Amino acid sequence: QVQLVESGGGLVQAGGSLRLSCAASGLTFSTYSMGWFRQAPGKEREFVAGIGWSGRSTIYEDSVRGRFTISRDNAKNTTSLQMNSLKPEDTAVYYCAAVRGVVVTFDSEYDYWGQGTQVTVSS
16 A cells, blocks of 8 residues: 655754655655645645656745755655755644646645654744
């Protein structure tokens, strides 16, 4: 069965950095685009960043562009989200997700989801 397992969350001060990782199994990883989403308390889940199946195309939500970098390693079936210059408003549970084909921003389009990892940014 398909599994996506996130890691790397934690507590960090504003201005700091974290690197989230997502390990995938049970799917042909190189045929799936990957996305990172987040959900803060009381808010809807929102798209953060996505990367195409080949790694050549990336897209970012406006508030994270220039601070976050998404990457993938198809040989290791992993995707990562490097988060720099973190702000308190980045506090949320972060999820990785997989979608067959091209990368998209709508969460309803994604086929598989991880359990999430908590990121807390203190001011």
